[in-house]
Amino acid sequence: MFATVPNPIPARMKGLNRAEICDVNFSEFVKAWNGQADVRPAAEEAVLAGSALDARGFRELLESQLISRHLDLMARVLRLQNKVFYTIGSSGHEGNAMVARLTRHTDPAFLHYRSGGFMAERFRKLPGMDPVMDSALSFAASKDDPASGGRHKVWGSKPLWVLPQTSTIASHLPKALGTAIAIEAGRRLGHALPIPDDSIAVCSFGDASANHATAQTAFNAAAWTAYQKLPAPVLFVCEDNGIGISVKTPSGWIGNRFRHMDGLDYFYADGLDLAAGYGDVQRAVEHCRTTRRPTFLHLRTNRIMGHAGTDFEIEWRSIDELCRVEAGDPLLRSAAIALESGLMSKDELLALYESIRDRCFAAAEEADRRPKLESLSEVVAPLAPYSPDKVAAEAARADYDARRVEAFGGERKLPERQPPRHLAIQINNALHDIFAKYPETLLFGEDVAQKGGVYTVTKGLQKAFGPRRVFNTLLDETMILGMAQGFANVGLLPIPEIQYLAYFHNACDQIRGEAASLQFFSNNQYANPMVVRIAGLGYQRGFGGHFHNDNSITALRDIPGLVVGCPSRGDDAATMLRTLTALARVDGRVSVFLEPIALYMAKDLYEAGDGGWLTDYPPPGEAMPLGEGRVYGEGHDDLVIFTYGNGVPMSLRAAREIERAHGWKCRVVDLRWLVPLNESYIREQAASARRILIVDEGRHSAGVGEGVITAIIEGGFGARPFKRVVGVDTYTPLAGAAFMVIPGEQDIVAAAAELAG
Ligand SMILES: Cc1ncc(C[n+]2csc(CCOP(=O)(O)OP(=O)(O)O)c2C)c(N)n1
Numbered sequence: 001m002f003a004t005v006p007n008p009i010p011a012r013m014k015g016l017n018r019a020e021i022c023d024v025n026f027s028e029f030v031k032a033w034n035g036q037a038d039v040r041p042a043a044e045e046a047v048l049a050g051s052a053l054d055a056r057g058f059r060e061l062l063e064s065q066l067i068s069r070h071l072d073l074m075a076r077v078l079r080l081q082n083k084v085f086y087t088i089g090s091s092g093h094e095g096n097a098m099v100a101r102l103t104r105h106t107d108p109a110f111l112h113y114r115s116g117g118f119m120a121e122r123f124r125k126l127p128g129m130d131p132v133m134d135s136a137l138s139f140a141a142s143k144d145d146p147a148s149g150g151r152h153k154v155w156g157s158k159p160l161w162v163l164p165q166t167s168t169i170a171s172h173l174p175k176a177l178g179t180a181i182a183i184e185a186g187r188r189l190g191h192a193l194p195i196p197d198d199s200i201a202v203c204s205f206g207d208a209s210a211n212h213a214t215a216q217t218a219f220n221a222a223a224w225t226a227y228q229k230l231p232a233p234v235l236f237v238c239e240d241n242g243i244g245i246s247v248k249t250p251s252g253w254i255g256n257r258f259r260h261m262d263g264l265d266y267f268y269a270d271g272l273d274l275a276a277g278y279g280d281v282q283r284a285v286e287h288c289r290t291t292r293r294p295t296f297l298h299l300r301t302n303r304i305m306g307h308a309g310t311d312f313e314i315e316w317r318s319i320d321e322l323c324r325v326e327a328g329d330p331l332l333r334s335a336a337i338a339l340e341s342g343l344m345s346k347d348e349l350l351a352l353y354e355s356i357r358d359r360c361f362a363a364a365e366e367a368d369r370r371p372k373l374e375s376l377s378e379v380v381a382p383l384a385p386y387s388p389d390k391v392a393a394e395a396a397r398a399d400y401d402a403r404r405v406e407a408f409g410g411e412r413k414l415p416e417r418q419p420p421r422h423l424a425i426q427i428n429n430a431l432h433d434i435f436a437k438y439p440e441t442l443l444f445g446e447d448v449a450q451k452g453g454v455y456t457v458t459k460g461l462q463k464a465f466g467p468r469r470v471f472n473t474l475l476d477e478t479m480i481l482g483m484a485q486g487f488a489n490v491g492l493l494p495i496p497e498i499q500y501l502a503y504f505h506n507a508c509d510q511i512r513g514e515a516a517s518l519q520f521f522s523n524n525q526y527a528n529p530m531v532v533r534i535a536g537l538g539y540q541r542g543f544g545g546h547f548h549n550d551n552s553i554t555a556l557r558d559i560p561g562l563v564v565g566c567p568s569r570g571d572d573a574a575t576m577l578r579t580l581t582a583l584a585r586v587d588g589r590v591s592v593f594l595e596p597i598a599l600y601m602a603k604d605l606y607e608a609g610d611g612g613w614l615t616d617y618p619p620p621g622e623a624m625p626l627g628e629g630r631v632y633g634e635g636h637d638d639l640v641i642f643t644y645g646n647g648v649p650m651s652l653r654a655a656r657e658i659e660r661a662h663g664w665k666c667r668v669v670d671l672r673w674l675v676p677l678n679e680s681y682i683r684e685q686a687a688s689a690r691r692i693l694i695v696d697e698g699r700h701s702a703g704v705g706e707g708v709i710t711a712i713i714e715g716g717f718g719a720r721p722f723k724r725v726v727g728v729d730t731y732t733p734l735a736g737a738a739f740m741v742i743p744g745e746q747d748i749v750a751a752a753a754e755l756a757g
């Protein structure tokens with residue numbers, strides 16, 4: 001139908017690849033229309049012939065579609081002037097406005113990047129909001145952008161419950177499902193949800209993205225949940241345009257793959273045709289809301305104007321094919337509905353089209369005049385918010401006496417009244433305390449419930465606090481961390497467990513790309529506070545090989561905004577956990593509590609039976625300041641050993657030998673906080689040191705030790721004699737061979753001898 005480039009192309013649209021053709025196509029189509037118009041419906045409530053949609057609904061959806069389209073066109077034009085910094089558009093997907101119309105603004109939405117239509121429509125749900133200006137500010141990377149403050153071109157809105165997403169496709173599906181599960185779990189817990197009890201989570205994505213492991217994980221977990229008759233009201237919306245960048249989805253694949261998936265109720269709707277599609281979208285939404293079952297809406301779309309402004313489809317796709325796709329532009333279908341139904345005349349439609357264009361361009365020019373992010377401090381302000389006084393006060397808050405007495409089974413059983421105990425027990429006690437303090441905490445993971453975890457660290461928690469707060473998940477770390485984000489989204493405080501550090505790497509993106517980035521990309525409007533417990537590190541007497549002794553802290557070290565604490569003894573574990581939960585509560589932060597497995601049961605320090613590694617339980621009221629280490633041998637300067645985790649008791653033992661051998665007074669500094677490293681604290685400790693050793697059980701490359709050395713050198717103390725004792729860049733082998741790749745006490749003693757020599 002539009003095989004040749006029509007004329008005239010408005011001057012400002014020239015040179016824009018296929019965008020200018022799609023733009024002109026619309027006007028040409030309207031002008032050339034010569035069908036028969038029905039009698040205009042008498043009332044705005046009148047349903048359009050053959051549709052579930054009424055006249056007002058159609059008009060508003062059409063306007064949302066046009067806003068979306070003109071935002072795309074505007075972005076292409078202003079990109080050339082370097083006034084817009086993103087051109088992935090929504091053209092061909094504008095029918096997703098139907099999903100927005102049929103859901104509520106309090107249904108949390110996790111959106112595909114082609115959601116211009118959805119957003120324009122959702123903006124109607126609250127008075128006084130302007131989708132055009134808000135979007136223009138986002139395209140222009142202005143710091144006034146209400147979604148991300150100019151950090152990211154993203155669909156997002158705090159009042160409209162659109163949580164901003166990253167550009168990693170499919171990574172939002174686990175948290176969307178997690179949010180759906182959390183809505184139900186929160187309600188059952190009696191938790192005051194920030195949204196109505198019958199809310200659903202809306203999650204859209206493309207057809208190619210549906211193949212991604214992270215998407216498949218969510219579909220599987222949704223089906224696993226539904227199979228057990230547990231509610232999970234998530235509406236997955238697969239916007240199927242048949243292509244992913246340049247790779248075509250096999251024809252019929254999405255329907256074939258999902259139509260008969262047990263536990264995922266499939267609906268199909270034509271997203272190219274508002275009149276035809278509306279009723280089907282409505283059925284899917286209502287099904288999800290009323291049955292609380294995971295629902296899969298297969299929404300037919302197409303993609304016009306390329307993957308992004310930089311995608312010159314004409315170079316890799318035949319012109320015939322392009323023209324065929326462009327002829328299926330949903331806006332042409334909407335124009336036809338407007339004209340056929342008598343709702344609009346050609347002139348009215350063209351005037352509306354042009355007026356929305358003008359509105360988008362005017363907003364873009366205004367957005368270009370608005371301020372950008374201008375300083376580094378502005379850029380990173382929302383990355384890692386920290387209110388030290390409030391966190392300290394919250395961590396030390398101890399106003400829940402009655403609840404903790406009940407949790408521990410009576411006054412006499414309070415842990416601070418018990419004899420000194422080892423790490424595993426004190427973590428268990430600290431978790432009981434935190435659960436008593438915060439009724440909104442949840443603990444979940446693999447085997448954590450009845451069994452109490454592989455190392456019984458969570459034993460008794462389910463009994464004390466019930467299966468709604470302490471429960472086993474399916475075996476899927478990506479989903480465990482996705483669920484944590486979902487719980488956090490509705491105001492709960494998740495404490496997920498990852499069974500072994502090696503299995504965190506398997507799901508790392510859920511923290512690296514998602515959880516830890518949310519405050520940054522939402523300008524701290526959204527946060528998903530959580531404390532992730534991870535059992536890890538080596539030294540299990542050769543038992544278990546690599547996957548149970550993984551010592552790569554490096555994978556955690558470069559996650560912006562993340563806090564990692566690693567206690568080496570029971571009392572520190574309790575006070576550290578209090579600070580981490582307070583950090584989550586007060587500042588919305590994501591943290592990792594790295595538990596050294598080999599120290600769980602350690603009781604002795606120097607000799608068998610000395611009980612030197614047992615500690616008293618610190619009663620509530622005591623908390624560990626973020627960033628503060630623990631010093632053994634205060635004032636001893638001959639040798640200062642910086643270490644953490646298993647390195648602490650090893651270094652204390654080695655220090656005794658070193659003192660005997662060289663007559664040195666040694667100080668051992670347990671860093672305790674590994675990310676971010678407290679550089680000024682390290683420098684303070686290094687300032688008076690005559691010699692320095694760094695004992696790092698992690699890896700040689702990019703490990704904690706490198707950070708300590710950098711802090712020392714940058715602090716001006718690099719001239720002091722220093723050595724590093726560190727693990728090897730390898731996987732950990734089984735049995736005795738393990739001890740060749742991680743530092744041992746004799747390596748510390750030998751390094752000190754080298755310093756002496
Ligand atoms: C994990 C990941 N891999 C690759 C990409 C690069 N990428 C961005 S969009 C895209 C295609 C997605 O296609 P589809 O899901 O069908 O969505 P569409 O763009 O067609 O709407 C790819 C490969 C990415 N963003 N994230």
Ligand SMILES: [Mg+2]
Nearest residue numbers: 206207243244
């Ligand atoms: Mg696609």
